[in-house]
Amino acid sequence: MPLRATLAVALSILVCAPLHADDDAQRRAQALAQDAIIVDTHVDAPGILSETWADLGVAAPDREFDYPRARQGGLDIAFMSIYTSAREDEQGRARQSAHAQIDAVEALVQRHPDKFAILTSPADVERLREGGRVLLPLGMENGAPLGDDLAQVQAFFDRGIRYITLAHSAANRISDSSYGVERKWDGLSPFGRQVVAEMNRLGIMVDVSHVSDAAAAQAIELSTVPVIASHSAFRHFTPGFERNISDELARAIADRGGVVQVPFGTAFVNPQAATDMQARFRARAEFDRRNAELAAAGKPTEDAAAFEAAWERDHPTPSTPLSAVLDQIDHGVKLLGVDHVGIGSDFDGVGGELADGLRSVADFPNLVAGLQARGYPDEDIRKILGENLLRVWREVEAGARR
Template identity: 70%
Template structure:
């Protein structure tokens, strides 16, 4: 036991940044504009309300942590599931989440402000406010009505991830074995055109490859991948972006935003996630068949428990996040990489040094240690996303 603890102590000393380096990283984090394009705080609020204007020990995003980490722009994920799409509740759930974000800003106008344009960042962040932008993860709340794109835009939504864990009315999912559209649906093509007209960012994260390719081809302005790691590190995991699609995103002026979640950056965990989605889909199909036959259904809770027991949670490291960023910079150039953490959305399965939004300085210090200039780090932290967003906004209606 003594030997183990001693070895652990040496490891901790070897991996921790020197105090003076971390101080420099904190200064840069405060001075730079940090933009994180994927934080699942609204989903956590819907499960259990908490006043994120105050410190909340069980949340990865709140005002106090954001200020310690230097976060300026937090894209709140308006996430709806395939199940909510199927039962018709996605529209209502999305509006409930939008209400929760608006409530935070209304309760704490000195701490939060709603952000709908990159032109307003400098003005609104004065006084130490954290700016809440909104991205819709899964186009399910649009239903079949193209006018809903405008309605959600009017409520502040500035990107839409066209699909999530299953094919929907717009596009195919990377997780599902079935790809009914082999690209975008006719309605999905209309949605991309309408988003272009409004200046709303088209997000290709989660999409099957053929759907991502068609979205990139049809968009008249850059597209983004709001939280996509590189498939290079997780072969066969379609959820992560391929080199070819990433290069197409960059060639149009877009950005790939790197997530921190273990399931995206650890290849074994990524394989588990892909297998879990396929197993869950097979489970649902079996239950649908049993229901049609009037037979008792299999127990979902027992299925999930058995899966968890057979697939223990794996670990990931800050170095794996850095490897993703370095690979992206080498592949795409420094102007096309950013951050989309997935905080509050991965059940705490994160690197030890990137547990909450207070921890961006750890990432900054490590990027500095790997030789990135402060100017380039500013681009990664948020400059690239703001540049692409401004370009998309400027192309509205053209």
């Protein structure tokens, strides 16, 4: 017997075996993570790929998603977030940026067809998973690339987009944002209502993360199929932080068969960090408004990098335990039922500001172990890890066929 095993046996006899119990729990969590279908609805790899290429088919230590760690953590399906900013929208660059990011994901798959595959339908999961591939469906974070052209919904569907987050950090032509001080549309715009209908027709999931409460309520009501919140924690823990979903809206999503996907980012699951994030977006909006006025007056503008550095200095990220994410899941399950909660990590999207123990795609077994320790049966954990999201996706596809 190896020395390590001998010592473990001796120690377990002395202290009534807690060491074996811990090891067994970890093995059990690892086994379930590998056997279950894990679906993460929000990984921000594409934006970084298009800016600074990294071969994610091999170890990429400066990223939170790569193939080796995805397989280590049991991740099977990672929605690649095609994110465009409000600034890109203002400058007319959002559509090109979205296409460039899709190109980057396709290039990654072409480099490693044995490791990755684009996923456009849940019907293809089992076939494409063969050989240990990690499947990469596409989600558009911010509907800005659509502009005001309804035909672009079809165009991006043809490129693989399977959910659209209607807005992001500012109102666009579709919807108001949860971060916006002023509300341009009082929810969805008339064009936004057309977009929701077209998404239903094509089989694109409607995502209400990031949008204002009014916009979310209207989208949920208008949609003829279930909607999702691809990466929204519960506002129950962060009062006043509209970016997180209210219990009322979460219930409306669940009542229509949808799912709320819980993120791991500190800013969503830690109350102080959430307060800081809300304040940051508003301070940055005021900074940009002030700079626009200075530029219009022909005066020197303020340094954006200096603004960001000062904010980071004055608002350090608080440490956040994994239990904060587990508490979010507990709340969702109690509020909505276990069939309406999932996970949308926001890996590579929050600058490394993540809950302890959930730092990369290798860490899903830690989440599983935490849920098992809280008494969740394995069949319920499987639902949270991915079965719920796949069910909703199938229902959205079925609605399109109808």
